Amino acid sequence: SLSLSLCLRPPLQMMTSTPVSSSSPLSLSASRHFSPSPSVFSFSCATFGCVLAAPGPILSARRLGKMIGRARIHLKGWQQAAVAVGSALGALMDPKRADLIAALGETTGRPAFERVLGRMRKSPEGREILLEQPRVISEKVSHAWDLPENTFGAAYAKFMGSRNFSPDDRPPVRFMETEDLAYVAMRAREVHDFWHVLFSLPTNLLGESALKVVEFEQMLLPMCMLSVFGGSARFSEKQRTLFFQHYFPWAVRAGLSCTDLMCIYYEKHFHENLEDVRQKWGIIPCPDPKLVARQM
Template sequence: MIGSARVRLSGWQQAAVALGSAVGALVDPRRADLIAALGETTGKLAFEKVLERMKRSQEGKAILLERPRIISANVGHAWDLPENTFGAAYAKFMGSRNFSPDDRPPVRFLDTEELAYVAMRAREVHDFWHTLFDLPANLLGESALKVIEFQQMHLPMCFMSVIGGSARFNSKQRSLFFEHYLPWALRAGMNCTDLMCIYYERHFDEDLDVVRRKWGIIPAPPLAAKV
């Protein structure tokens, strides 16, 4: 659960956790728990601003009131939806990569239930954004999505992830990212609606192209899957 594992930290303890998580994530970018800890210990102000935006949005307020969780028990019906729908596209993305919506680490280092939920929601909608922007879950795709996430939420962790990801690019990836994906991601992040204020689960049965147009989503250039 969101609140069961939470730990209250002093200022210096937060700084220590942030530094240790940043170093650990650079050494092993697969450590989702370290990336999550870095996001929480450096992102309180950013999450507070997201929370305020959600409170001013009709769908955002509904999300905060109902606090839906993106877990298998709640989104499993997406696998049964027609192929053209947003929900089916999400299910295809998850199934083709053998991902589970239940694999997200809990929120531990934010001190209110509301902020903890916003952080958890941001973590859980990540795969929806992969689906909507048509980005693969490889190094190039994740780095491009972090640019959009930074524009949407202004989380320092997202900026640091882009820096860390680009440092691991080979020459071909570096060229593709800076010539194609970075300009696209900057444009896509500015043009789309406030993605944290969408109650995605209510739109599963809608046509994927329709929701992309409705939310101002510009799909990624079709090169990342080849790298």
């Protein structure tokens, strides 16, 4: 039998200058927050021997199919389970490991991504997204910085710029079986920052955990609920009270009341007024955390 040494090393493009607290929750968006850890999580398993290293940088939209075909790794059922368990344990031990977090989301999320893909195929805007396969990368969204202040695009540019985030800092999808599912998983990863803007959520522990609740309501991804559990375990007593009395009920309501977030071609709405698109999509912005905290 062969022994497995599974080494999921963070790619170089995931390094950012933005510091982050070690208390950050597990998140699909983790790559833009975390610098790679020097530690490498590894384990052994019979009859499956390979080294999984993160591939090179994310490519442009027209080369997406080639990128996915080269990056994708086909696993048997038990191999997916091994990667999922190993990734979960590694991510709990080191929340900075964005590669492990991404692997966990992919290996546990296939049924959820299949449902999302089905909904997108039934939606006119969703079908357009699947046909054109837009990428949220600097090359495609840089024009947002030139839009009027009250627009959705300008709000997104301000959100990214004020945090020194880059839309290019995303790990590639590796464990989806088809290119369509791989694209849906990548799309969910890349539009995460749009949701921060629309729901007016910060990128701290409370904000990320609340957005994971919204994402779970929308996609039923197991990884989202695991992220909430992982984040809440790191809450202070005051944060825990604030989250479960205010953020959690708001997030459940917001996730259920808005339109299907995966069927929106966000890039084509950059020029529209931020409040107008919120109203059009049924978005309920998160209450101001400072005002909520004063009421505690």
